[in-house]
Amino acid sequence: MRFRLNPLTVQKIRRFRSIRRGYWSFWIFCLLILFSLAAELLVNDRAILVHYEGRFYWPTYGDPLPGRTFGLDYDYETDYRHLRRHLAAGRGAGWVLMPPVPYGPYSTDLRTDAFPPFAPSWSERHYLGTDTVGRDVLARLVYGFRIAIFFSLGLLAANYAIGVSIGCAMGYFGGRFDLFFQRVIEIWANMPFLYVVIIVSSIVVPSFALLIAIMAFFGWIGITWTMRTVTYKERTRDYVLAAQVLGASHGRIILRHILPNTVAVIVTYAPFSVASGIVALTSLDYLGFGLPPPTPSWGELLQQGWAYMSAWWIVAAVVGAMVVTLVTVTFIGEAVREAFDPKRYTVYE
Amino acid sequence: MAAYFIRRLLLVIPTLIGITVMVFVITRLVPGGPIERIILESRQMQSQAGGLAAGPAEQKQPLSEAQIAELRTYYGFDKPVFVSYLHWLSQVVRGDLGTSTRYYDPVWQMIAQRIPVSLYFGILTLILVYGVCIPLGIAKALRHQSGFDNLTSVAVFIGYAIPGWVVGVLLLMLFASVWEIFPLGELVSEDFPDFSAARKVLDLLWHTALPLTAYVCGSFAVMTLLMKNTLMDNLAADYVRTAVAKGLPFRRAVFRHALRNSLIPIATSFGNNVSVIVSGSFLIEKVFNINGMGLLGYESVVERDYPVVLGILVISAVLFLIGNILSDLCVAVVDPRVQFE
Numbered sequence: 001m002r003f004r005l006n007p008l009t010v011q012k013i014r015r016f017r018s019i020r021r022g023y024w025s026f027w028i029f030c031l032l033i034l035f036s037l038a039a040e041l042l043v044n045d046r047a048i049l050v051h052y053e054g055r056f057y058w059p060t061y062g063d064p065l066p067g068r069t070f071g072l073d074y075d076y077e078t079d080y081r082h083l084r085r086h087l088a089a090g091r092g093a094g095w096v097l098m099p100p101v102p103y104g105p106y107s108t109d110l111r112t113d114a115f116p117p118f119a120p121s122w123s124e125r126h127y128l129g130t131d132t133v134g135r136d137v138l139a140r141l142v143y144g145f146r147i148a149i150f151f152s153l154g155l156l157a158a159n160y161a162i163g164v165s166i167g168c169a170m171g172y173f174g175g176r177f178d179l180f181f182q183r184v185i186e187i188w189a190n191m192p193f194l195y196v197v198i199i200v201s202s203i204v205v206p207s208f209a210l211l212i213a214i215m216a217f218f219g220w221i222g223i224t225w226t227m228r229t230v231t232y233k234e235r236t237r238d239y240v241l242a243a244q245v246l247g248a249s250h251g252r253i254i255l256r257h258i259l260p261n262t263v264a265v266i267v268t269y270a271p272f273s274v275a276s277g278i279v280a281l282t283s284l285d286y287l288g289f290g291l292p293p294p295t296p297s298w299g300e301l302l303q304q305g306w307a308y309m310s311a312w313w314i315v316a317a318v319v320g321a322m323v324v325t326l327v328t329v330t331f332i333g334e335a336v337r338e339a340f341d342p343k344r345y346t347v348y349e
Numbered sequence: 350m351a352a353y354f355i356r357r358l359l360l361v362i363p364t365l366i367g368i369t370v371m372v373f374v375i376t377r378l379v380p381g382g383p384i385e386r387i388i389l390e391s392r393q394m395q396s397q398a399g400g401l402a403a404g405p406a407e408q409k410q411p412l413s414e415a416q417i418a419e420l421r422t423y424y425g426f427d428k429p430v431f432v433s434y435l436h437w438l439s440q441v442v443r444g445d446l447g448t449s450t451r452y453y454d455p456v457w458q459m460i461a462q463r464i465p466v467s468l469y470f471g472i473l474t475l476i477l478v479y480g481v482c483i484p485l486g487i488a489k490a491l492r493h494q495s496g497f498d499n500l501t502s503v504a505v506f507i508g509y510a511i512p513g514w515v516v517g518v519l520l521l522m523l524f525a526s527v528w529e530i531f532p533l534g535e536l537v538s539e540d541f542p543d544f545s546a547a548r549k550v551l552d553l554l555w556h557t558a559l560p561l562t563a564y565v566c567g568s569f570a571v572m573t574l575l576m577k578n579t580l581m582d583n584l585a586a587d588y589v590r591t592a593v594a595k596g597l598p599f600r601r602a603v604f605r606h607a608l609r610n611s612l613i614p615i616a617t618s619f620g621n622n623v624s625v626i627v628s629g630s631f632l633i634e635k636v637f638n639i640n641g642m643g644l645l646g647y648e649s650v651v652e653r654d655y656p657v658v659l660g661i662l663v664i665s666a667v668l669f670l671i672g673n674i675l676s677d678l679c680v681a682v683v684d685p686r687v688q689f690e
Binding site: 021183184186187190191192194195196198199203275279282283286287302305306309310312315316318319322323326327329330331334 | 360363364367368371372375379502503506507509510511512514515518519521522525526527533631632635636646647650651658662665666669670
């Protein structure tokens, strides 16, 4: 066993597990991510399994299968909901197994007798209704969650990569370097972030990666400031002095000695950063400056719900999803903080 | 200490110049300014007037070169960036924030009109946040790990997790659309000027309830927990133990000794409250359709109304930087141990 966990880390993990609220939130959150990764099998307008004329088809992943494959009279992608009714009516040998929610995030459910939005209905399998264009709300919620969560994690990685390196350097080297970056941060923090995002999105259509880049451009400040303070404190400790006396280089001192001692701070802030990343993307999408339509997104759904108040199920669904996600993330954060920095009090009464 | 604050105040100047230079340069580099807007508008007018008769070549450029050059001079786009920045800066130093390129009103007047709305919500929020957080924090500290403590923690964290404007959308849907108890946004009713004084107050409060809830619901968590944690730190400190040991009742020890020291961290952010003058979340204001500072800033950004963008930026940056210094001053006032060098 080369990779034995540090006993202190083991103790922290044990403490985290003892905080029920955070521990359960952690598992719920992991499950949500796992489910969203398998979203194509659960929420999709492609069938999971088709049995047609003695052969099995798995249309979920891979190239779209044209309608002719199943004896339908068109070459574009098969409409599996239609195929299901078609085969069930006895016009062909076989059957179709649809996902629990048989709608994709982009497929519109148009009807001849009514206009969307449609209220939630179990018989239509629109469990949370449809939006104003007739797309299934649940499908857009699920795929929107997947985009939001990975956006947020990507943003977290970018922010922390910049913030931790600059913050460490500021705290470690201090002096002019520190003073210069303090001014830079003061300027940066005052820049109207939205202004730059709107300007950029008016020039180019923001893609996933570009939006992360723009937001990381402004998001690194918070963690930088914290890391600066922590490094500043660590630097004056005796072990750093000892390493310096032994002749360790700056790089070695920062990477081998100071960084491991600041991990607690990084880990403590991470869950809250994930929550704020989700909120930021949702806000931008709500305003129409986030990822371009028709990308499924919570913000865009909220915008629709706000504009069509009578379609109460849209707002209710998104707010419900946001509450579950953000509250679990916040509880995880609270528990992590508690595990890394337990406060035991003795009070005399 | 005076030297410290003078140094801090002087450092505001380079920061302010840095911020405005960056935004000023961006406004120059980016397409979609007032000239493009005027060209677009006159093109629309031309196509409405001329209909199909106008040829494609004419439609392409409705204004002559001379007209465009005139516009560029009018908006100051003919000079190099640096020169027009200095021009703008010299105006700002003399207290003139320029004229909106969209509405042609003085920027200062546009901002001044919105300040009462921001102040109204800002001060109400402040009163509610301090009024709830400090007593709640004390109560939670005294009943640490009780059912009450856990329950309020969960409530406060749920409020903290969900952004205020999303709460606003939910409140609007529930109370304005489904149950129709509160109005669908705006700050006053349409025939507000005709109301009697008492009715005006009621109308204003009726319109305030939902947005104010959206404003405050997220702001309880940080301060309540700060209050709770510092009070608990102090309760475990030796001087409180001494006070209790010499026979002081526990309540007196808490309120006479521990509480006073626990208010110090709360004071560290008190100075930043000067920003309420221009505060206002544009998202909440957009959801509730309230014409406050936030919405003004947002609309000026969307419409590329550069003088307004820069004007708001200057005011809010100055208030923010001064707020930081005031916070330091507050700390020095409440805690004599703090020495700024």
